[in-house]
Amino acid sequence: MSHTQPHDLVQKSTETHPVNAGFAQKVWDACIEIIRGKINNQAFKTWFTPIRPLHFADNELTxxxxxxxFYEWIEENYSRYVKDALKEIIGSEGKLMYSIVMDKSQGHPVTIELPQQNMATAVTTPIEEEEHREEAAERERFRKNRQKxxxxxNPxxxxxxxxxxxxxxxAFAASKSVSQNPGQNAFNPLVIYGGVGLGKTHMMxxxxxxxxxxxxxxxxxxxxxxxxxxxxxxxxxxGNIQEFSSFYRxxxxxxxxxxxxxxxxxxxQEEIFHIFNTLHQSNKQIILSSDRPIKEIKGIEDRLISRFNWGLSVDLQPPDYETRKAIIQSKLEQNGVTLDSNIVDFIATNVTQNVRELEGCIVKLLAAHSLFNQEIDLAFTKSTLKDIIRIQAKQLTLDTIEKAVCSYFSITxxxxxxxxxKKEIATGRQIAMYLSKELTDSSLKTIGLHFGGRDHSTVIHGxxxxxxxxxxxxxxxNTVEELKKRIEIMSM
Structure with missing residues (x-):
C-alpha cells in the first residue's frame, strides 16, 4: 500500500463507516510501516508490536x-514519529486516541482513553485536575534535572x-568500540572486572x-x-522515587x-532491574564494573546476573613489566619530568600488582623532589618510596634471578x-642457569637442583x-645485560 492511498481511503471511510475496526488496522499498518524505517528494529519490536488499533472515525484513530x-514512554520518546506518520496517512486534521489498559484492584481489566495532540492544534489530556498538576510538576522537575x-x-x-x-x-578494544557506537553494538552491557587499582574506573x-x-x-x-x-x-x-526512576530511565x-x-x-536491585530493562530495550548503553566475574558475585539476584551477562565481560590483569614502564613514562611525560632509566626500572620491578600504586609512586616522588629540592637519584627514590616499596638489604640469591627471568619472559x-x-621457556631456563653461575657462588649441583632437579651436566650445557x-x-x-641490570636493582 503506498503512502497516498490510505489518505484517500480515510476520506471514503469517514463518509460511510462511523466506526471501522478493519479500516483502523489498515491505517495503523500504513503508519507503522513509516515508523519502522525511522527507528531500530529492537525498539520497534518493544514499543510498537504490542499496540493494537481499535477503531477509526471522523479522522480519529484509536x-x-x-x-x-507504555503510553508515557511512547509520548516521551517516539511521539514525533507517530505524528509524522499520522499526518502523512490521515492528513493534517488527523487525531490519535490512546486506549490504555488499566488493572483495577478487583482484577477486571478496563481501559481509559487519552487523546494525543491533534496534528494541527494541541488538545489537553482529559485527566483529573490533581493528576494534571502532579504531571506538570513532574515534567518541571524533569526539565530542571536536565538543565542541571x-x-x-573526570576529564x-x-x-x-x-x-x-x-x-x-x-577491554581496551571493546571500550573503544562502545565509545564509537554506544547502544548500537553487541557489547551491551559492557562489564569490566578486575582487582583494585587496575584501571577499571579510568577505562569506563x-x-x-x-x-x-x-x-x-x-x-x-x-x-x-x-x-x-x-x-x-x-x-x-x-517520596521522590518516581523522579529518581524517571531520571535514570x-x-x-x-x-x-x-x-x-x-x-x-x-x-x-529491584530498581536496577527495571532501569536496566528500560535502557536496554531502548538501545541505551550500559557499562558496569566489578572486582570479580559477574557469576562469582554472591547476593545478586539471578535475573539481574542473567541480564548483566547479556553483553560482553572483559577482565583487567595486573600489568606486565613493559606496560608498567610505559605507565611510569606516561605519568612522567604528563608532568614534564624525565628520570634516569634505572629509577624507572627500579619502580617498575618492585611495584607489580597495581596501576594506581605505580602512579602514586610517581606523584610522591615528584612531591618530595619539589619540597626538598633534591635531585632524584636511586637513593632518594628508595628513601622516598620506602613506605610503598619495602626494601630490605638482601644478598643475591637464585630466587632473585628466577624472579627476574620469569618477569622478563612472562613465564612462571x-x-x-x-x-x-618451548623456545621462550627453554631460553629463559638456560639464561637463568648462566646468570646463576656468573653472579653467585652457587655450585653447579645447587643450580641444577634449584631449576627443576637437573644434574650439573645440564647446567654446563645451558x-x-x-x-x-x-x-x-x-x-x-642485550637480553642478558638487561637481566643483569634488573637483578642488580632487585638486590639493592
Missing part, C-alpha cells in the same frame, strides 16, 4: 497500549592517557568522555554503586562502578623448573649455549 507507562545535569566524569580519564598492554588489550570514564566528545550524547552519567544506593534510599524516604549512557556492592540490597617459576621445551649465542647475537647480549 489505538490500545498495555499500560500507562552533571555527568560526574583526565581519556583513552589517550590510558596505556594499552597485554593486560588490558581486549574514558568511554563516557569519548561519547561526549563525539557528540553522540550529552546525557552520559557515571555513578558509583554506593551513591546510587544512597540516592535510592533517600528518594524513598523523601532517560540516561543515554549509564556507567555504574563496583556493582558488587549491590549484593544483598534487594530493593536497590613452574615453567622455568618444568620440562617444557651455560655454554648462552655463551655461544652471546658471541653471535646482539639480541642475546
Amino acid at each position: 489505538i490500545e497500549v498495555p499500560s500507562q507507562f 545535569f552533571e555527568s560526574h566524569l 583526565k580519564y581519556t583513552f589517550s592517557t590510558l596505556i594499552r598492554g597485554d593486560c588490558n588489550s581486549l 570514564q574514558a568511554i563516557g568522555n569519548q561519547v561526549r566528545e563525539n557528540a553522540h550524547s550529552s546525557y552520559v552519567l557515571y555513578v558509583s554503586s554506593e551513591k546510587f544506593a544512597i540516592d535510592f534510599v533517600n528518594a524513598i524516604q523523601n 532517560t540516561i543515554d549512557v549509564l556507567i555504574i562502578d563496583d556493582i558488587q556492592f549491590f549484593a544483598g540490597k534487594e530493593k536497590t 617459576p613452574n615453567d622455568l623448573k618444568g620440562k617444557s621445551k 651455560c655454554s649455549t648462552v655463551s655461544k649465542k652471546m658471541e653471535k647475537s646482539m639480541e642475546m647480549r
Whole structure:
C-alpha cells in the first residue's frame, strides 16, 4: 500500500463507516510501516508490536497500549514519529486516541482513553485536575534535572592517557568500540572486572568522555554503586522515587562502578532491574564494573546476573613489566619530568600488582623532589618510596634471578623448573642457569637442583649455549645485560 492511498481511503471511510475496526488496522499498518524505517528494529519490536488499533472515525484513530507507562514512554520518546506518520496517512486534521489498559484492584481489566495532540492544534489530556498538576510538576522537575545535569566524569580519564598492554588489550578494544557506537553494538552491557587499582574506573570514564566528545550524547552519567544506593534510599524516604526512576530511565549512557556492592540490597536491585530493562530495550548503553566475574558475585539476584551477562565481560590483569614502564613514562611525560632509566626500572620491578600504586609512586616522588629540592637519584627514590616499596638489604640469591627471568619472559617459576621445551621457556631456563653461575657462588649441583632437579651436566650445557649465542647475537647480549641490570636493582 503506498503512502497516498490510505489518505484517500480515510476520506471514503469517514463518509460511510462511523466506526471501522478493519479500516483502523489498515491505517495503523500504513503508519507503522513509516515508523519502522525511522527507528531500530529492537525498539520497534518493544514499543510498537504490542499496540493494537481499535477503531477509526471522523479522522480519529484509536489505538490500545498495555499500560500507562507504555503510553508515557511512547509520548516521551517516539511521539514525533507517530505524528509524522499520522499526518502523512490521515492528513493534517488527523487525531490519535490512546486506549490504555488499566488493572483495577478487583482484577477486571478496563481501559481509559487519552487523546494525543491533534496534528494541527494541541488538545489537553482529559485527566483529573490533581493528576494534571502532579504531571506538570513532574515534567518541571524533569526539565530542571536536565538543565542541571552533571555527568560526574573526570576529564583526565581519556583513552589517550590510558596505556594499552597485554593486560588490558581486549577491554581496551571493546571500550573503544562502545565509545564509537554506544547502544548500537553487541557489547551491551559492557562489564569490566578486575582487582583494585587496575584501571577499571579510568577505562569506563574514558568511554563516557569519548561519547561526549563525539557528540553522540550529552546525557552520559557515571555513578558509583554506593551513591546510587544512597540516592535510592533517600528518594524513598523523601517520596521522590518516581523522579529518581524517571531520571535514570532517560540516561543515554549509564556507567555504574563496583556493582558488587549491590549484593544483598534487594530493593536497590529491584530498581536496577527495571532501569536496566528500560535502557536496554531502548538501545541505551550500559557499562558496569566489578572486582570479580559477574557469576562469582554472591547476593545478586539471578535475573539481574542473567541480564548483566547479556553483553560482553572483559577482565583487567595486573600489568606486565613493559606496560608498567610505559605507565611510569606516561605519568612522567604528563608532568614534564624525565628520570634516569634505572629509577624507572627500579619502580617498575618492585611495584607489580597495581596501576594506581605505580602512579602514586610517581606523584610522591615528584612531591618530595619539589619540597626538598633534591635531585632524584636511586637513593632518594628508595628513601622516598620506602613506605610503598619495602626494601630490605638482601644478598643475591637464585630466587632473585628466577624472579627476574620469569618477569622478563612472562613465564612462571613452574615453567622455568618444568620440562617444557618451548623456545621462550627453554631460553629463559638456560639464561637463568648462566646468570646463576656468573653472579653467585652457587655450585653447579645447587643450580641444577634449584631449576627443576637437573644434574650439573645440564647446567654446563645451558651455560655454554648462552655463551655461544652471546658471541653471535646482539639480541642475546642485550637480553642478558638487561637481566643483569634488573637483578642488580632487585638486590639493592
